[in-house]
Amino acid sequence: MTVLADPGRSAAVLVGVHDYLHLEGLPAVERNLAGLRRVLTDPGVWGLAPEDCPVIAQPGDVRAVLDVVRQKARETTDTLLVYYAGHGLTDEYSEELYLALPDTDREREYTALRYESLRRAVLDPQARAQRTVVVLDCCYSGRALVGGMSAGDHLADRTVVNGTVVLTASASTRPALSPPGELYTAFTGELIDLLERGVPGGPELLDMDTLYRRLHERLAAKSRPLPQQRNRNTGGLIAIARNQAAAVPVARAGAPTEPEPEPEPAAPVTESEPKRWVAEEAERLRRAAEAAAQELLVRATGLAAALAARPDQAFRPYWLAVPEARRLFGSDGSLEPVGELLPGTWHLAVQSRGDALLVELPDRTQGLLLDTAGLERGEYRGEGPPEGDEGFEPYWFAVPTRRPLAAPAGSAPDGSAAPTGELVPGTWYLAVESRGGALLVQLPYGTKGLLFDTAGLERGEYRGEGPPEGDEGFEPYWFAVPVPRQLIGLEAPMEPVARLAPGSWYLAVAARGDALVVQLPTGVSGLLRETAGIERGV
Numbered sequence: 001m002t003v004l005a006d007p008g009r010s011a012a013v014l015v016g017v018h019d020y021l022h023l024e025g026l027p028a029v030e031r032n033l034a035g036l037r038r039v040l041t042d043p044g045v046w047g048l049a050p051e052d053c054p055v056i057a058q059p060g061d062v063r064a065v066l067d068v069v070r071q072k073a074r075e076t077t078d079t080l081l082v083y084y085a086g087h088g089l090t091d092e093y094s095e096e097l098y099l100a101l102p103d104t105d106r107e108r109e110y111t112a113l114r115y116e117s118l119r120r121a122v123l124d125p126q127a128r129a130q131r132t133v134v135v136l137d138c139c140y141s142g143r144a145l146v147g148g149m150s151a152g153d154h155l156a157d158r159t160v161v162n163g164t165v166v167l168t169a170s171a172s173t174r175p176a177l178s179p180p181g182e183l184y185t186a187f188t189g190e191l192i193d194l195l196e197r198g199v200p201g202g203p204e205l206l207d208m209d210t211l212y213r214r215l216h217e218r219l220a221a222k223s224r225p226l227p228q229q230r231n232r233n234t235g236g237l238i239a240i241a242r243n244q245a246a247a248v249p250v251a252r253a254g255a256p257t258e259p260e261p262e263p264e265p266a267a268p269v270t271e272s273e274p275k276r277w278v279a280e281e282a283e284r285l286r287r288a289a290e291a292a293a294q295e296l297l298v299r300a301t302g303l304a305a306a307l308a309a310r311p312d313q314a315f316r317p318y319w320l321a322v323p324e325a326r327r328l329f330g331s332d333g334s335l336e337p338v339g340e341l342l343p344g345t346w347h348l349a350v351q352s353r354g355d356a357l358l359v360e361l362p363d364r365t366q367g368l369l370l371d372t373a374g375l376e377r378g379e380y381r382g383e384g385p386p387e388g389d390e391g392f393e394p395y396w397f398a399v400p401t402r403r404p405l406a407a408p409a410g411s412a413p414d415g416s417a418a419p420t421g422e423l424v425p426g427t428w429y430l431a432v433e434s435r436g437g438a439l440l441v442q443l444p445y446g447t448k449g450l451l452f453d454t455a456g457l458e459r460g461e462y463r464g465e466g467p468p469e470g471d472e473g474f475e476p477y478w479f480a481v482p483v484p485r486q487l488i489g490l491e492a493p494m495e496p497v498a499r500l501a502p503g504s505w506y507l508a509v510a511a512r513g514d515a516l517v518v519q520l521p522t523g524v525s526g527l528l529r530e531t532a533g534i535e536r537g538v
Contacts, residue, residue, distance in 0.1 A: 003285060004205050004239045005079035005131065007047040011072045012040050015056045015065055015099075017086035022105035029085045032137065032188040033057055036083060039195040045241045046195075052076075058102050062113050066121045073127035079238060080129035082122060084113075085188060088138030099138060131238050133208060137169040137187045165208045165238055167215075168228045186224045190215055198245030205239035213325075221404045223422060296335060302356065302370040303329055309354030319346040319378035320359070323437065328359060328367030338367045343437050343452060346378060396428045396460035397439075398512060405441060405449035421449055425514055425529060428460060478505045478537035479516075487518055487526035497526045505537060 014037055018029035033055050039045045041053050054072075059065050073080055087100035089112060098104075098112035105111065115136075122132050169187035184192060194206065194214055202210060212229040219226055327337040339361055341347050350366070351358035357369045405421040421443065423429055432448070433440035439451045480502065487498040498520060500506055509525070510517040516528045 004046070004242065007049070007052075009076065009078035010046075010048060010080065011052040011076045012037075012048055012081040012083065013054055013056065013065075013069050013072055015059065015082070015084045015086075017058060017100060017102055019058060019102060020087065020100065021103050023087050023100060026086060026185070028182065028185045028188075029137075030057065032085045032184050032192075035184060035192045036188065039192055040081075040240075042196075044244065059113075061101065062117065065113055066117060069118065069121040070124050070127075073122055073124050073129050073132075076127075076129040078129070079131045079133065079240065080122065080127075081133040081135065081240060082118070083135045083137070084118075085137040085185060088136070099136075133165045133167070133238055133240065135167045135191075137185055165229065167208065167212060169225065186219065186222075187215070187227060190218045194218075195241045196244065198243040200245040202243050202246060204243055204246050206241040206243050207237050207239040209237070211241075220406065221402070221422070223404065299329075299335055299370070303333060303335065303368065306353040306356035306368050306370065307331065307333060309356075311358075312352040315352045317348060317350050317380045319380055320349050320357070321346055321376040321378070321435070321437070323374045323376070326369060326371050328361070328369055330367055331358070339365060341369065345435065345438075345450075348380065392434050394430060394432050397431055398428055398458040398460070399423045399425055400456045400458070400514065401425060403451060403453050405443075405451055407449055423451065427512065427527070476507060476509045479508055480505055480535045480537070482533045482535070485528060485530050487520075487524075487528055489526055497524055500528065 014033050016029045016033045018026050020026075037053050037055055041048045041050055052072075054068060056065055056068060069082055084099050087104070089098045089100055089104070089106060090096065091098065097115040099115060099118070100112050103111055118134075122129075122134065169185070182189060191211070194211060199206065199210065199214055202214075208229070212227060215227045322341045322343055324343060326341050328339040328341060329335070330338040341359065348360045349357045349369075350360050353368060355370075355372065357372055358366055359369050360366050402425070403423045405423055423441070430442045431439045431451075432442045435450060437452070437454070439454055440448055441451050442448050481500045482502060484502065485500045486496040487500055489495045489497045500518070507519050508516040508528075509519045512527060514529075514531065516531055517525060518528050519525045
C-alpha cells in the first residue's frame, strides 16, 4: 500500500537557471519553477508549506544551492525532493554530469555544480530525510544514473524501508527539450500536468513509478526525449501527490466552490475523537510499511531461491516475450533491478534457476526474471530473435487515434525502444510482422517501427500493392462544412493543402478510416479529418 509522503515532515528544493552569460537562455525554466512550486504547495496535490518549498532561481554560486539542500536534508524527517532545471554539461574526460549556473561556460567546469556534490549534500551524514527524490530536467541528465546515487554504494547501509529515486528528463547521451512557444520545458510540462490533472483510472496516490510510466508514455507519444528512472529499495513507491483524477475534490484557496447543503448538527467532539484519529493514522502507516516490507520480502525470497537453485542441465535456450513490463534482477543478489523487459520485444532465456529464468539482454547483460507467468515462447536456433509469426500475413490498417511508433529495441543510444514517428487517423499503414503483442509497421518511405497499442485498428486487405483507396462500397457525395476546416495532404499527412470554407460544396470521393478523401475543383485531393457536423448533399 502506497502512502502519501507527510507534507508536514517533507520538503522540496527547486533550483533553476533560465538566463546565462555564455550559454543559450531557457526562458521556460523560470516558469517551470513557479508552476512546480504551485502544484507541490497545493493542499489538494501534496500540500507542502511554502517555507518548505524554497525556490533557488539564478544561484550565484555552488554554495547557494548546496547549503540549502544540506539544511533541508537535515531538517526533513520524511521525504526530500530536489529539482534542477537548466543546462546540463558533461566533462570531456570523466563524462561526469555538471549542472550549469548563470556564469558557466563549456570550457570551465568549475563554474558549474558538479552532480556528485549535489548527491553528497542530499546524503549528508547528518541528514534525517528517510526518503529522497532527485529530479533533473537538463541535457544529458541520465549521466546521474551511471553511478553515485543510482549505484547505491552509499545507500546500502540504510535500512530496508528507506527509498531513493533519481528521475531524469533524458538518457545519458540525449539532450533534453525546451519546445519553442510552450509554457514549460517538455519534461517538466508533462510532470506539472500529471500532478495538476492526475491520471484517469490511476491509483489514489501518484507514486514515482506511476509518474515515470505516464511521463514515458506521454513523451514517447510526442516523439520527445524519453525520461529515465532508477530507484533503490522502495523508492518507486514514494508518493508525492494525490491523484486529482481519482481523489475527492479538495477546495483550493481562491477557487469558486459549489454551494453545499446545510449540514446536520454534529455531535459535540469529545476528547476521544483526536485520539481515535491518531490511532487510525498510525494503523494506516503501519499497514503501509508492512505492505512495502512484504513486497521486498517476496522479492528477496524469490531471488534467494533462484540463486540457490542449480541450473537445469537439460534446459534449452529460447526466445520469450512478456505480456507487460517486468523487472530483471542481478545475479549478485541485489534487490535493485538491472533492467526491464518490455512487451513487443524478444529476449533470450539462457538458463533456468528454479522458478526463475536467467535472461540475456542485447548488450550481453544478464539478469533474473522472477515472474515467468504468461510468457510467449519462440524457438531458438542459435541466431537472432524471431522476426515474427511464421503464419503472419501483412495487411493495411488505420488507427482510430494518434499513436506513437517506436524504433525496434536496441536502435536507441541507450538500447531502449525510442520513438521514431507517429501514426495518424485517416491514413493506411502496412503491418509486415507481429512481434509479441506489437506490430512491425512499414512506413511509405521505408522506415519500420513497432506499434504497441493495437486496440481498435481498422484492417484492410493487402494484395502486394498500394494501400486501399477507401471503402469499396463508398458512394461519393457532396458536403458542406459548418466552420472553416483544413484539408491535409495525402502524401505528407501533416501538411495542409487547402482550407474548406462554409457556404461551398465539396466532393467526398473515398473514406479513410474516420476521415474523408476530398477532391477539389482544381484537381487537388486531400484528407478531411474533422467530419463532425458536415451537411451532406446528393
